[in-house]
Amino acid sequence: MDWQERFPGVSAEEWRDWRWQQRAALSSLDDFARLLRLTGEEREGFARTAGAFRVGATPYYASLADPVHPDCPVRRQLIPLPAEAEDGPGDRGDPTGEEPHRPVRAVVQKYPDRALLLATDRCAAYCRHCTRRRITGGEGNGLDREALTEAVDWLRDHPGVREVIVSGGDPLVLADERLEEILAAVRAIPHVRILRLATRAPVTNPFRVTVPLARLLRRFAPLYAVTHFNHPKELAPEAREACERLVDHGVPVENQSVLLRRINSSARVLVELNERLLEWRVRPYYLHQGDLARGTGHLRTPLRAGVELLAAMRGRTSGLAIPNLAVDLPGGEGKVTLAPDYVESREAGGTWLRGPRGGRAFYPDPAEADTGCPYDEVWFAGR
Numbered sequence: 001m002d003w004q005e006r007f008p009g010v011s012a013e014e015w016r017d018w019r020w021q022q023r024a025a026l027s028s029l030d031d032f033a034r035l036l037r038l039t040g041e042e043r044e045g046f047a048r049t050a051g052a053f054r055v056g057a058t059p060y061y062a063s064l065a066d067p068v069h070p071d072c073p074v075r076r077q078l079i080p081l082p083a084e085a086e087d088g089p090g091d092r093g094d095p096t097g098e099e100p101h102r103p104v105r106a107v108v109q110k111y112p113d114r115a116l117l118l119a120t121d122r123c124a125a126y127c128r129h130c131t132r133r134r135i136t137g138g139e140g141n142g143l144d145r146e147a148l149t150e151a152v153d154w155l156r157d158h159p160g161v162r163e164v165i166v167s168g169g170d171p172l173v174l175a176d177e178r179l180e181e182i183l184a185a186v187r188a189i190p191h192v193r194i195l196r197l198a199t200r201a202p203v204t205n206p207f208r209v210t211v212p213l214a215r216l217l218r219r220f221a222p223l224y225a226v227t228h229f230n231h232p233k234e235l236a237p238e239a240r241e242a243c244e245r246l247v248d249h250g251v252p253v254e255n256q257s258v259l260l261r262r263i264n265s266s267a268r269v270l271v272e273l274n275e276r277l278l279e280w281r282v283r284p285y286y287l288h289q290g291d292l293a294r295g296t297g298h299l300r301t302p303l304r305a306g307v308e309l310l311a312a313m314r315g316r317t318s319g320l321a322i323p324n325l326a327v328d329l330p331g332g333e334g335k336v337t338l339a340p341d342y343v344e345s346r347e348a349g350g351t352w353l354r355g356p357r358g359g360r361a362f363y364p365d366p367a368e369a370d371t372g373c374p375y376d377e378v379w380f381a382g383r
Helices: 018-023 027-035 038-049 058-065 074-079 145-156 176-187 211-218 237-248 267-279 302-313
Strands: 107-111 114-119 162-166 192-196 223-227 253-258 282-290 324-329 334-338 343-347 350-354 359-365
Touching: 018 324, 038 107, 058 074, 114 145, 145 176, 162 176, 176 192, 176 211, 211 237, 237 253, 253 267, 267 282, 267 302, 282 302, 302 324, 302 334
Parallel strands: 114 162, 162 192, 192 223, 223 253, 253 282, 282 324
Antiparallel strands: 107 114, 324 334, 343 350, 350 359
């Protein structure tokens, strides 16, 4: 069933208009019930989570959902279940400890050289696994023009910050003119060398990625677009067009997936997702362990599951298609990565390693063990 059958009366011009997609967003049980055959559990989910966190999706993203199968990966990311009303083990309102590192309303700084700029508290679609739902939940967090001016002033006064991640919410819900204002203000700060733009628009509203937008982003290079595909069902032709338009205009695109239980928690799914993204010239970057956000416990996997998935992928697909498994530690301690342990034993002279096909190999240590770099003193002199 294509979108014209599911949204009768909508013209092709309207459908491809990103502003129409945002204006026509589905936001209630009735909206979704007109499109999907909701189960009793899904209806209960709407009832039990009413007012707790926004529900919403562009018609485009909702049209990717299977209208009948309740385990559809798109559906599971959009429709609340009753379990979302319950706290799981360790659930927190601020799962990664951002608030103590929020010096002004629109800045989070957990690392000395990087800062997060919160450009908006809105998204084109609201994911059930959202880690920043305390901000994107609609409680009115004051991310207005004054907050953004305050943020830019703060960044200007902190010369240690060389990289800024523009996020939110989703910055691409903003008009080009407003986005340009923000990016220009940050790019004008001499010590800010790298920009990242975190957006799910290629997934949820790919029509937002217009040629003028791609040209706009290219003007602020080096700027990296970081998007968020979780399942191959999201890899529609329109999404490919959006990603390739960015790359063709000189904007590198990387993908960060979230590991979601019973949605993408299989090596088969992750291999297909990341191999196809590579064909689009989108680099798999992180596979995030689910953060301890309130109401998301039913979507999280044990840590060992992610490590086992990486081990299952290794040797069966290109290293380019294997992302880093990242855990953003509770309490603001920062991000760490996990990987399978291939070391079997260490002994004098070297290390025994296990290969992805189960074999063993000995890697000998070199005769010389000094790893100092004598030219460092010359290269870094006076810096």
